[in-house]
Amino acid sequence: MPTPDRTSLDDIVAAGREILEAEGPAKLTMQAVALRVGVRAPSLYKRVKSRDDLIGLIAESAVSDLALLLQNAATSAPRPDAREHLIALAHEFRAFARANPAGFHLIFASAPSPTSPDVTLLARAAQPLMEATAQLAGPENALDAARTVTAWANGFISMELAGAFQLGGDVDRAFEFGITHLAEALAAKPLSSEPSSS
Amino acid sequence: MPTPDRTSLDDIVAAGREILEAEGPAKLTMQAVALRVGVRAPSLYKRVKSRDDLIGLIAESAVSDLALLLQNAATSAPRPDAREHLIALAHEFRAFARANPAGFHLIFASAPSPTSPDVTLLARAAQPLMEATAQLAGPENALDAARTVTAWANGFISMELAGAFQLGGDVDRAFEFGITHLAEALAAKPLSSEPSSS
DNA sequence: ACCTGAACACCGTTCAAGT
DNA sequence: ACCTGAACACCGTTCAAGT
Numbered sequence: 001m002p003t004p005d006r007t008s009l010d011d012i013v014a015a016g017r018e019i020l021e022a023e024g025p026a027k028l029t030m031q032a033v034a035l036r037v038g039v040r041a042p043s044l045y046k047r048v049k050s051r052d053d054l055i056g057l058i059a060e061s062a063v064s065d066l067a068l069l070l071q072n073a074a075t076s077a078p079r080p081d082a083r084e085h086l087i088a089l090a091h092e093f094r095a096f097a098r099a100n101p102a103g104f105h106l107i108f109a110s111a112p113s114p115t116s117p118d119v120t121l122l123a124r125a126a127q128p129l130m131e132a133t134a135q136l137a138g139p140e141n142a143l144d145a146a147r148t149v150t151a152w153a154n155g156f157i158s159m160e161l162a163g164a165f166q167l168g169g170d171v172d173r174a175f176e177f178g179i180t181h182l183a184e185a186l187a188a189k190p191l192s193s194e195p196s197s198s
Numbered sequence: 199m200p201t202p203d204r205t206s207l208d209d210i211v212a213a214g215r216e217i218l219e220a221e222g223p224a225k226l227t228m229q230a231v232a233l234r235v236g237v238r239a240p241s242l243y244k245r246v247k248s249r250d251d252l253i254g255l256i257a258e259s260a261v262s263d264l265a266l267l268l269q270n271a272a273t274s275a276p277r278p279d280a281r282e283h284l285i286a287l288a289h290e291f292r293a294f295a296r297a298n299p300a301g302f303h304l305i306f307a308s309a310p311s312p313t314s315p316d317v318t319l320l321a322r323a324a325q326p327l328m329e330a331t332a333q334l335a336g337p338e339n340a341l342d343a344a345r346t347v348t349a350w351a352n353g354f355i356s357m358e359l360a361g362a363f364q365l366g367g368d369v370d371r372a373f374e375f376g377i378t379h380l381a382e383a384l385a386a387k388p389l390s391s392e393p394s395s396s
Numbered sequence: 397a398c399c400t401g402a403a404c405a406c407c408g409t410t411c412a413a414g415t
Numbered sequence: 416a417c418c419t420g421a422a423c424a425c426c427g428t429t430c431a432a433g434t
Contacts, residue, residue: 003415003417030408042409043418051408109307109356119364126365143367144375147354151376152346155353158307159345166317167324169341177342178349185383201398201434228427240428241399249427400433407426414419 007037009047009057017058020102028055055106060121062103066096067125074128082135083183089129090153090179097157105161108154126150137186145186152182205235207245207255215256218300226253253304258319260301264294265323272326280333281381287327288351288377295355303359306352324348335384343384350380 015036020028030051034041048054073092079085097104107122126146133149134142156178158164165171213234218226228249232239246252271290277283295302305320324344331347332340354376356362363369 005417029406031406039417040419041407042411042420045409046417105307108353108360108362109303110360122362123365141375143365144372147357147363147367147372148350148376148379151354151357152350153353154357155306155351156345156349158356159349159352162306162308164306164320165345167321167341169345174342174345177339178346181346181383182380185379203398227425229425237398238400239426240401240430243428244398398434400431402430402432404429405427408424410423411421412419413421415417 007039007043007047011037012044012047012054013057013061016054017061017103020058020106021100024102058103059106059110062100062107063121063125065100065103066107067121067127069096070125070128074131082132083187086132086136086149086183087179089132090149093153094157094175097161101161104157109158133186136183141186148186149182152178205237205241209235210242210245210252211255211259214252215259215301218256218304219298222300256301257304257308260298261305261319261323263298263301264305265319265325267294268323268326272329280330281385284330284334284347284381285377287330288347291351292355292373295359299359302355307356331384334381339384346384347380350376
């Protein structure tokens with residue numbers, strides 16, 4: 001009779017992700033993961049090709065969570081104003097990064113490598129953003145606008161997490177400043193709402 | 199008579215940086231660096247505290263180059279228009295990232311760690327940008343505006359280097375779209391120049 | 397004073413042998 | 416079929432012994 005399974009791929013990925021968030025990439029060793037799921041390190045190779053493969057799976061798991069979060073934010077609260085909608089998405093994005101800094105870093109700040117998450121997943125996560133920018137900037141500028149917003153949010157949060165904002169000032173205020181000006185700049189035609197009284 | 203020095207800290211950092219750019223972080227081993235400077239691995243510890251320390255020094259060396267590049271760009275070509283000046287700086291930034299992808303990644307996409315470059319150096323590198331945004335957005339918004347532009351440029355280039363723009367479209371066009379709209383949005387008062395005929 | 401070989405701890409990975 | 420101990424290759428780092 002073959003041995004019953006003592007762990008699973010999902011368990012392994014979840015354990016790895018927890019270790020990564022709690023202790024950082026250096027502590028994410030095969031032995032640590034194995035210990036956490038109650039198995040010896042060599043057994044992990046029955047379900048995972050390599051440590052890099054495991055890291056890739058962790059990244060995909062984080063992307064999935066992000067996609068879910070953005071989708072919920074987009075569909076739950078009704079937001080008639082496209083600008084406010086975009087701003088709400090940016091805040092969700094930032095909240096995810098704060099709750100999963102290592103996962104965020106894995107998704108957006110990883111060097112191009114076999115570790116990177118599947119392209120399709122990232123595209124799906126970006127879907128709500130694409131819709132928001134399409135509404136704001138018009139369909140023909142939706143892609144460029146989405147890239148502008150994603151790049152800004154990604155860069156801002158990366159720098160925030162890395163502690164790169166060292167010149168003082170209020171970082172929250174800088175975030176509001178950025179997303180407000182972006183939303184206004186991307187609007188296809190200048191609207192006559194309030195122009196962000198600073 | 200003591201042995202004459204067979205290498206130097208500068209040699210070691212330069213060798214490390216070359217290996218990093220040419221072969222990636224995984225190949226940046228103490229042995230590889232030692233081999234390149236003509237010494238055995240243990241000797242490196244006479245000038246460097248650890249591998250992480252070496253990586254930090256490599257990052258600082260890259261920051262220095264970036265600061266020099268931006269300063270030259272700011273002072274050499276006379277640019278009366280603040281918007282054009284900002285756009286020129288963004289292009290210099292992107293050119294640096296393309297010429298030094300691993301160095302760029304080390305500076306801006308590294309996790310917060312002892313590996314991170316000195317804060318003062320980064321602030322110095324950002325100086326020309328601060329001046330440009332001060333001129334564009336006014337002194338009281340200079341910091342927020344500089345953070346917006348830096349975040350966008352950093353995020354855009356990180357994603358570009360990571361191959362994260364997979365949805366097709368012209369990436370160069372997206373870069374122009376982004377910097378143009380940012381420059382326009384950050385201008386303190388709406389100017390009546392040409393509004394970026396797309 | 398710098399350099400080295402030898403050694404240690406640690407890690408990813410493989411594999412034959414168990415059940 | 417999954418699990419394990421043993422083993423291998425590789426890496427960062429230390430240190431006593433050379434010059």
